[in-house]
Structures are given as C-alpha cells and as structure tokens.
C-alpha cells in the first residue's frame with residue numbers, strides 16, 4: 001500500500017565549494033586517463049573543500065539559501081536534520097553547528113547516517129514529524145565532504161567522490177492521494193550483511209585512530225566497486241518500479257526522476273530499462289561526481305530553480321549506498 005503524507009517543499013538551497021578537481025588533476029597524480037574516468041563513470045569534474053570549509057560550512061550556506069528561497073526566517077524552523085557520513089566531527093551533530101550559525105531557535109537538531117540514502121531517510125523522517133502536527137517547518141540537509149575520507153592513492157575509488165550540500169525546507173500541506181503537494185509513497189531499506197562493502201574501517205569505536213590506522217590508511221573509504229555496482233543497478237530499478245507501481249503510476253507520469261549520482265552508467269541503465277527520455281532522468285554527476293547524501297537535494301534545488309519542474313509535477317527520488325541501504329520517495333510538488 002502506498003503511504004501518503006501531506007507535505008510540501010517550501011524552499012530549497014545548495015552549496016558547493018569553489019575548488020574544482022577535473023579529471024586532468026587525477027591524470028597528473030595517478031595511473032589513469034580522462035577517457036577511462038569519463039567512460040566508466042560519466043564524471044568530468046567534482047568540487048573539493050579547502051581549509052576553512054567543512055560539512056557544517058556547506059550545510060549552513062545551503063540552509064541560508066533555502067531560507068531565502070522559502071522567504072522564511074530562521075525563527076520559522078522547528079527542527080534541523082542533517083544527513084551525512086562525513087560529519088563536522090564525531091560529536092556533536094553537524095546539525096548543532098547549523099542551528100547556531102543560521103540563528104535558529106533552540107529547536108531539535110540531529111544527524112542521520114544512512115550514507116548515500118541519507119537524504120531520503122531524513123526527508124521521510126521529517127515528513128512523519130510534520131504529519132504528527134507537532135512541527136511546522138523542518139530543515140532537511142544532505143551534506144558531505146567526501147574528499148576528506150577519500151584515499152587519493154586508490155585509483156578505483158578516488159575519482160568518484162566530491163563535496164557539496166543541499167537543503168530542503170519541508171512544511172505540512174493539505175495534499176492527499178489525489179491532489180495537492182504530498183509525499184505519495186516511500187521505501188526505506190537496509191541490509192547490514194553488506195556493511196563492509198563500502199566503509200571507513202578506522203576512527204570509530206571498533207578501531208580507534210592510531211598510528212597503525214593512519215599508516216595502513218584505514219581512516220579512508222574502502223569500496224568493493226564491482227559488487228556495489230551490481231547491487232546499485234539491481235536496487236535502482238526494483239525501487240523505482242515498486243514505488244511507482246504501488247502508487248498506481250507509470251514511469252511516463254513522472255516529470256523527473258532524481259536518482260543518487262554514483263555512476264552515470266548505473267543511472268543510464270535504469271533510464272533505459274524504464275523507457276524514460278534523457279530529459280526526465282536528472283544528472284549532476286558530470287559536474288559534481290558522487291556527493292553521497294548531497295546529490296539528491298542538490299538535484300532538487302537545481303530542477304526547481306531552473307524551472308524544469310512545476311507545482312503538481314511528480315518527482316521520484318531513489319538512492320542506494322553504504323549500509324547497505326536503499327531508499328525512495330515519490331512526491332507531488
């Protein structure tokens with residue numbers, strides 16, 4: 001059964017650091033080529049933070065842009081949720097830094113870690129908080145500085161990742177299954193048996209940081225690329241079909257699919273199987289690489305601001321990532 005919640009997107013914003021890492025930057029450091037990277041991933045460039053920039057600074061910029069877009073004051077925000085796997089520090093939550101910096105009241109502020117599915121997990125959580133009627137406007141942010149945990153000696157993984165943040169202000173609406181702004185269906189999934197397929201082994205309670213972990217580069221991301229690829233292709237298609245089917249929609253009813261941006265080939269494979277035209281499958285991977293939980297909110301902000309979608313349009317978000325996790329949310333704007 002589809003799960004309908006009356007919520008609407010009141011505003012969106014994004015932030016990406018100015019520093020660009022193009023494919024040539026990798027060619028100058030590693031045994032790789034621009035052609036290999038383009039063909040295998042679709043990525044042309046990504047953004048990277050420099051000293052002084054962090055997951056919190058990107059989150060704060062995105063949040064302020066979302067407030068301006070929604071024409072709201074920070075005082076209107078009743079909760080802040082940041083989805084991230086590259087938090088400002090181990091604790092407190094990145095959301096605490098955001099709450100202080102944007103000048104919000106002393107509202108609920110917390111992080112969610114569900115890797116690349118994190119933004120959808122946070123969005124669905126916020127929608128439920130709104131549905132209960134105790135919160136009005138919730139700031140939902142997906143923010144990452146993956147370049148901080150990327151191993152630039154591992155040519156298979158380092159070419160993929162970039163930094164960025166996207167923010168969405170979610171508010172209640174009168175929408176229901178047949179009309180108005182609403183979330184019409186969602187799925188949140190996980191399978192922890194694949195938890196070491198994509199992870200950072202050291203720096204947590206299992207293997208605290210030490211000289212050994214630094215020497216063995218265990219505080220960097222480790223990825224079984226081919227296995228993750230197979231999982232992603234399968235889950236992406238399954239999720240889209242399941243989420244749309246239950247809501248009684250077909251792929252042609254959708255104005256835009258905003259998928260997590262991990263590899264252009266994964267996105268293309270889903271697009272072809274669904275029979276969607278290129279114009280209805282959003283991508284920003286060419287410019288930003290894989291920004292994990294930031295990729296979908298960056299996309300939402302882009303399609304709203306560029307006028308590629310309008311009120312009443314159906315948008316399907318779908319993501320997969322470490323955990324393993326996978327998640328989808330179908331909304332009517």
Ligand SMILES: CC(C)(COP(=O)(O)OP(=O)(O)OC[C@H]1O[C@@H](n2cnc3c(N)ncnc32)[C@H](O)[C@@H]1OP(=O)(O)O)[C@@H](O)C(=O)NCCC(=O)NCCS
Nearest residue numbers: 031032033036040116155156225226228229262263320321
């Ligand atoms: C990482 C990824 C792009 C690698 O592409 P692939 O087609 O699977 O490539 P493989 O790992 O099988 O490697 C193929 C060859 O390219 C080589 N190679 C790997 N990285 C390379 C690079 N940057 N440049 C040149 N060659 C490279 C490999 O060494 C291998 O060489 P070999 O055949 O001589 O052994 C792909 O597996 C992928 O995108 N996986 C999913 C990753 C992902 O989405 N992670 C985040 C999830 S949210």
